Amino acid sequence: MSNYNESTAGRKTGEVILDVQNISLRFGGVKALTDISFNVREHEIRSIIGPNGAGKSSMLNCINGVYTPSEGSITFRGQTFSHMNSRQVAEMGVARTFQNLALFKGMSVIDNIMSGRNLKIKSNILLQALRIGPAEREEIKHREFVENIIDFLEIQAFRKTPVGQLPYGLQKRVDLGRALAMEPQVLLLDEPMAGMNLEEKQDMSRFIMEINEEFGTTIVLIEHDMGVVMDISDRVVVLDYGKKIGDGSPDEVRNNEEVIRAYLGSSH
Numbered sequence: 668m669s670n671y672n673e674s675t676a677g678r679k680t681g682e683v684i685l686d687v688q689n690i691s692l693r694f695g696g697v698k699a700l701t702d703i704s705f706n707v708r709e710h711e712i713r714s715i716i717g718p719n720g721a722g723k724s725s726m727l728n729c730i731n732g733v734y735t736p737s738e739g740s741i742t743f744r745g746q747t748f749s750h751m752n753s754r755q756v757a758e759m760g761v762a763r764t765f766q767n768l769a770l771f772k773g774m775s776v777i778d779n780i781m782s783g784r785n786l787k788i789k790s791n792i793l794l795q796a797l798r799i800g801p802a803e804r805e806e807i808k809h810r811e812f813v814e815n816i817i818d819f820l821e822i823q824a825f826r827k828t829p830v831g832q833l834p835y836g837l838q839k840r841v842d843l844g845r846a847l848a849m850e851p852q853v854l855l856l857d858e859p860m861a862g863m864n865l866e867e868k869q870d871m872s873r874f875i876m877e878i879n880e881e882f883g884t885t886i887v888l889i890e891h892d893m894g895v896v897m898d899i900s901d902r903v904v905v906l907d908y909g910k911k912i913g914d915g916s917p918d919e920v921r922n923n924e925e926v927i928r929a930y931l932g933s934s935h
């Protein structure tokens with residue numbers, strides 16, 4: 668039976684699904700991360716915050732296999748890894764969105780979201796290209812799945828629009844749709860509200876909470892907007908100069924003196 672906890676955000680969170688243990692990462696002389704440990708519980712919205720250059724994106728890149736930590740390990744659903752490659756991570760059910768969008772700008776919204784479905788497509792490439800037999804049936808099934816995501820994200824009007832022609836806030840939504848197409852158990856979101864106006868931020872917060880509630884997806888969020896972070900997170904990790912300086916509920920983190928000092932001394 669699962670060991671459920673009730674977070675201060677009122678969300679029922681489960682057992683530890685992702686456990687980051689003593690991760691360190693160097694870029695030449697720069698220590699981007701020093702001995703970072705924290706865990707993420709199933710169904711949780713877990714945020715990582717910190718001033719510019721604190722190591723947040725580096726941490727996400729270690730989790731999803733883009734970077735190899737120099738020390739430490741990551742345990743996902745009870746399996747421990749010192750390094751994973753990105754494909755392996757995706758196959759295990761971890762998807763992510765990117766701070767600098769990684770979309771195909773000339774392709775339509777549908778095709779961009781469909782590209783997130785590639786791992787799920789089983790038929791061979793020749794059958795797919797010819798669109799015959801099982802490949803055709805499979806394609807119809809995947810297209811339906813993608814259409815549901817488009818409805819969920821309320822971007823029906825832009826289905827066929829090349830992504831590069833959409834306003835930035837909607838491009839961020841398509842990036843989220845591409846990650847959702849992978850049906851992830853854990854969704855890593857790298858600054859999903861960056862560059863957005865207030866209304867776009869409110870929409871994005873609502874989508875994140877709905878994904879968490881309706882699909883039960885565990886969310887790891889990097890975000891600079893403190894209002895959003897404190898509003899929707901169950902627990903927050905705080906990094907500063909590559910070190911962990913705080914970890915706890917939004918209230919605990921808000922009242923942590925080291926965290927207050929780090930933020931007062933930075934531009935955020």
Ligand SMILES: Nc1ncnc2c1ncn2[C@@H]1O[C@H](COP(=O)(O)OP(=O)(O)OP(=O)(O)O)[C@@H](O)[C@H]1O
Pocket residue numbers: 694697698699717718719720721722723724725726
């Ligand atoms: N590919 C890289 N090569 C060299 N140094 C890097 C690289 N990526 C990050 N760094 C350095 O590692 C440190 C942590 O950077 P990181 O981008 O992880 O921070 P961040 O908290 O995500 O910052 P921001 O909020 O500005 O996105 C910084 O000193 C940065 O300059």
